[in-house]
Amino acid sequence: MKNLGQLYGFEIRKIMKNRLTVVMLAVAFVFILIEAFIPKIYITEEMVESQIILDGTAIDDSLLQEMYPRLMDNGTRWTSENNRYEPIADLESNILPDGEKLSDYSADEMYRAREEVIFSMMNEDKLTDGELQWWKKEYSKTGTPFTYRFYQGGLNLAQGMTLTLMCIMLISALCLSTVFTVEHRQRTDQLVISCKNGRRETFFVKMAAGLSVVIGCCLVSSALLTLLILVLYGLNGMDGVVQLEIPLSAYPFTIGQFIFTQMIVMVTAAILFATFAMAMSEVFKNSLAVMGIMVGLFIFSQLELIPPQYRVPAQLRSMMPSNQISIWSLMEHRLVGIGGHFVTNYVASPVIYVLLSVLLIMIGKVAYDRFQVTGR
Amino acid sequence: MKNDWKESLKAAFDAPEPGNKKEFLRNIRPREVSTPRMLFQQVQYIRGAVWIFALMIMIFALLGSWKQMEETEDLIPVIMPFLAAISVLETRRSRKCGMIEIEMVTRFSLRSVILARMLALGLVYLFTVCVISPVIAAAFGGKALLTAMRILIPYLITMSISLQVERSVWGRKLEYASLAIAAAIAIAMFWIKNTDSALLLGYTKVIENCGVLIVLVLAGITAFEQWKTINNVEEFA
Amino acid sequence: MKLSVDRLSKQFRNKIAVDRVTFNLTEGVTGLLGANGAGKTTLMRMMTGILEPTSGDITADGIPVHTEEYRALLGYLPQDFGYYPEFTAREFVRYIAALKGLDKREAKRKTEELLELVGLSDVAGKKIKTFSGGMKQRLGIAQAIVNDPKILILDEPTAGLDPKERVRFRNMIAEIGKDTIVLFSTHIVSDIEHIASNVMMMRDGQIIYEGAWSDEQGDLEQFYMEEFE
Numbered sequence: 001m002k003n004l005g006q007l008y009g010f011e012i013r014k015i016m017k018n019r020l021t022v023v024m025l026a027v028a029f030v031f032i033l034i035e036a037f038i039p040k041i042y043i044t045e046e047m048v049e050s051q052i053i054l055d056g057t058a059i060d061d062s063l064l065q066e067m068y069p070r071l072m073d074n075g076t077r078w079t080s081e082n083n084r085y086e087p088i089a090d091l092e093s094n095i096l097p098d099g100e101k102l103s104d105y106s107a108d109e110m111y112r113a114r115e116e117v118i119f120s121m122m123n124e125d126k127l128t129d130g131e132l133q134w135w136k137k138e139y140s141k142t143g144t145p146f147t148y149r150f151y152q153g154g155l156n157l158a159q160g161m162t163l164t165l166m167c168i169m170l171i172s173a174l175c176l177s178t179v180f181t182v183e184h185r186q187r188t189d190q191l192v193i194s195c196k197n198g199r200r201e202t203f204f205v206k207m208a209a210g211l212s213v214v215i216g217c218c219l220v221s222s223a224l225l226t227l228l229i230l231v232l233y234g235l236n237g238m239d240g241v242v243q244l245e246i247p248l249s250a251y252p253f254t255i256g257q258f259i260f261t262q263m264i265v266m267v268t269a270a271i272l273f274a275t276f277a278m279a280m281s282e283v284f285k286n287s288l289a290v291m292g293i294m295v296g297l298f299i300f301s302q303l304e305l306i307p308p309q310y311r312v313p314a315q316l317r318s319m320m321p322s323n324q325i326s327i328w329s330l331m332e333h334r335l336v337g338i339g340g341h342f343v344t345n346y347v348a349s350p351v352i353y354v355l356l357s358v359l360l361i362m363i364g365k366v367a368y369d370r371f372q373v374t375g376r
Numbered sequence: 377m378k379n380d381w382k383e384s385l386k387a388a389f390d391a392p393e394p395g396n397k398k399e400f401l402r403n404i405r406p407r408e409v410s411t412p413r414m415l416f417q418q419v420q421y422i423r424g425a426v427w428i429f430a431l432m433i434m435i436f437a438l439l440g441s442w443k444q445m446e447e448t449e450d451l452i453p454v455i456m457p458f459l460a461a462i463s464v465l466e467t468r469r470s471r472k473c474g475m476i477e478i479e480m481v482t483r484f485s486l487r488s489v490i491l492a493r494m495l496a497l498g499l500v501y502l503f504t505v506c507v508i509s510p511v512i513a514a515a516f517g518g519k520a521l522l523t524a525m526r527i528l529i530p531y532l533i534t535m536s537i538s539l540q541v542e543r544s545v546w547g548r549k550l551e552y553a554s555l556a557i558a559a560a561i562a563i564a565m566f567w568i569k570n571t572d573s574a575l576l577l578g579y580t581k582v583i584e585n586c587g588v589l590i591v592l593v594l595a596g597i598t599a600f601e602q603w604k605t606i607n608n609v610e611e612f613a
Numbered sequence: 614m615k616l617s618v619d620r621l622s623k624q625f626r627n628k629i630a631v632d633r634v635t636f637n638l639t640e641g642v643t644g645l646l647g648a649n650g651a652g653k654t655t656l657m658r659m660m661t662g663i664l665e666p667t668s669g670d671i672t673a674d675g676i677p678v679h680t681e682e683y684r685a686l687l688g689y690l691p692q693d694f695g696y697y698p699e700f701t702a703r704e705f706v707r708y709i710a711a712l713k714g715l716d717k718r719e720a721k722r723k724t725e726e727l728l729e730l731v732g733l734s735d736v737a738g739k740k741i742k743t744f745s746g747g748m749k750q751r752l753g754i755a756q757a758i759v760n761d762p763k764i765l766i767l768d769e770p771t772a773g774l775d776p777k778e779r780v781r782f783r784n785m786i787a788e789i790g791k792d793t794i795v796l797f798s799t800h801i802v803s804d805i806e807h808i809a810s811n812v813m814m815m816r817d818g819q820i821i822y823e824g825a826w827s828d829e830q831g832d833l834e835q836f837y838m839e840e841f842e
Contacts (some may be wrong), residue, residue: 007711147773166563166567186698188694190691192712193644193663195712196712299451305445372658372663372665
């Protein structure tokens with residue numbers, strides 16, 4: 001009976017006994033705490049109370065007519081008298097062109113303007129007729145008028161996921177890139193690969209251990225962040241539409257559905273980070289190089305280096321984890337077509353991440369199998 | 377025949393073997409090596425990857441400014457902590473490679489070696505900041521001094537904390553302690569960049585109002601930590 | 614059991630480290646003598662499967678060297694091996710036992726037994742980084758024999774040990790060699806004289822002598838010095 005369980009336990013221990021892992025987990029924990037508590041500084045009780053007043057109100061003509069007389073400087077100046085309308089005014093100004101007077105628009109006109117802008121942006125992104133048809137159907141699923149919900153907790157949670165992803169990336173880069181290289185550095189590779197279970201079994205056990213650590217971190221971080229947000233801000237408004245924050249998005253998601261989708265994408269992104277760190281460190285036999293590549297890729301993926309007219313590379317860039325786990329991913333309307341059917345990036349990205357991870361595992365396995373002890 | 381004579385004459389008039397040659401050579405004082413020369417010698421031993429990293433940051437900053445990529449201004453402060461970490465790691469290579477005892481008994485003390493490395497790296501990085509700050513400022517309509525401060529603050533924070541930690545017992549056990557610190561500072565910079573605009577504005581205001589003071593204080597702390605590091609070189613390196 | 618090495622060669626770029634070596638080993642202790650750079654370590658690495666030969670075969674009762682079955686029979690102590698500094702001696706041996714396919718209970722039992730045998734039972738719970746060179750070497754032998762190997766390969770196992778530890782080591786190897794194929798390399802001729810029933814000498818990648826060494830053949834050290842002058 002193969003004692004893989006024992007080996008797995010030892011590999012987990014090796015990862016967790018690495019002080020760098022402990023430090024990075026502590027850093028991640030601190031940042032999650034900061035991310036959860038910082039909004040408390042500028043979101044006062046007064047603000048919360050005023051914005052909750054409109055919770056559940058339809059954003060229709062009657063609300064807009066109520067708001068317009070109370071706007072100051074076209075919705076850019078807020079006092080305790082009118083700050084309850086700030087989210088509504090922000091939503092409207094995000095839809096309308098810059099400089100437009102908000103009070104010139106009725107609710108119908110606002111929603112029509114929204115539709116025009118969304119489909120105009122889709123044309124600029126070079127969406128095909130098939131994709132446009134697909135979006136027309138999806139667009140109609142989000143009924144108007146929108147219902148305003150106080151969604152501060154949900155928003156903080158969605159924003160916190162971006163930071164959590166960066167923590168997961170750094171944990172993978174700094175801690176998991178040494179899972180294989182530590183054997184070469186400590187010169188234990190000779191002992192390990194001369195053992196019965198030293199090749200295939202050890203490789204897969206190490207991979208499994210690294211993946212477990214990073215998925216565990218991902219889930220625990222998310223759970224911690226969710227718990228803190230729940231306690232500090234509540235999770236009201238999760239059934240509010242995402243258009244309350246990103247009005248020019250055509251996705252028929254609620255905030256809760258969006259967060260759930262992001263969670264799934266984040267777990268698969270964590271798998272990709274982990275397999276990249278482990279496999280590439282075995283290929284290059286250098287954990288520092290892999291750390292540099294991962295941090296570099298994460299940072300450069302933030303840059304708008306690829307113009308939208310180069311659709312495929314631009315879309316691939318938008319699928320990179322740092323761009324996918326972001327509230328702004330709701331503005332990505334390019335689809336992935338498979339045999340006449342279309343799926344969004346939220347469906348395609350996790351699949352691509354998992355497939356890439358499998359490929360990386362295969363590459364890493366080849367490198368590990370080919371390794372021979374020479375030159376010492 | 378002629379060649380035989382040539383050989384015989386050569387043998388007859390060959391200079392005798394020098395007497396006490398070894399003693400004579402041993403008594404010659406080694407040539408003085410000037411500080412710039414010593415600095416140049418140490419620069420040659422700093423790994424290429426360190427210079428390449430600094431060069432890449434410069435290229436990224438210049439290219440981003442030229443192409444008007446807005447994120448350039450925000451991402452440079454995120455990368456700078458790693459530059460600081462790499463320079464600290466480079467100066468502790470002696471320990472990492474098990475060379476301390478050998479280097480401590482050579483002609484140039486280990487202190488001089490580490491000082492030279494720190495000086496070389498510091499000068500190059502300062503040059504990098506001096507080049508990229510006005511370029512970024514000009515490209516995005518800011519002030520060169522403000523941009524320089526936004527770049528230097530995360531660098532100096534990372535440098536000062538890393539030097540202190542690397543000297544500590546904890547830092548000696550943890551091989552990439554500097555990288556962990558850099559990662560934490562980078563996350564902080566990234567978070568400030570991505571977070572609510574109210575907080576970002578607050579951070580920018582603090583730099584505008586007292587950025588010079590903050591940089592001076594951090595530079596002073598960094599210089600102090602470097603002085604301590606050089607003085608306690610047996611612990612550090 | 615018969616360990617067969619058949620026309621084994623290893624070439625690194627323009628250097629032939631092992632040159633068409635052929636020999637068979639059975640139970641007992643075989644000493645491998647040779648100067649630095651003779652090819653001993655390269656030969657041993659190929660026999661443990663951690664280095665691929667350029668040509669030739671290695672089999673143990675017909676089982677090829679690259680199989681899991683072969684590695685299950687193997688115990689190996691490299692010349693310059695590492696360890697996980699944060700592991701205790703006990704954890705290290707148990708980890709290697711797990712790698713060698715021992716189940717948890719068996720691994721636990723064998724670990725305690727071997728740590729007792731090599732004289733490390735009182736420091737079994739201490740971290741390896743606190744160990745002296747001799748203690749690390751003893752830990753190395755413990756991990757090498759944790760799976761009761763049929764083939765034991767030791768690369769300069771007595772290097773760096775003080776005389777008393779060296780004698781202890783030799784006695785341990787002699788005991789193990791009674792029912793195991795043991796091949797150990799060394800520079801120290803007296804190690805071989807005391808325990809090896811079979812001697813192999815290597816020079817420039819080739820076996821220049823193989824067989825038993827008896828007193829009638831003269832002083833082994835003298836012969837060794839003459840051959841490697």
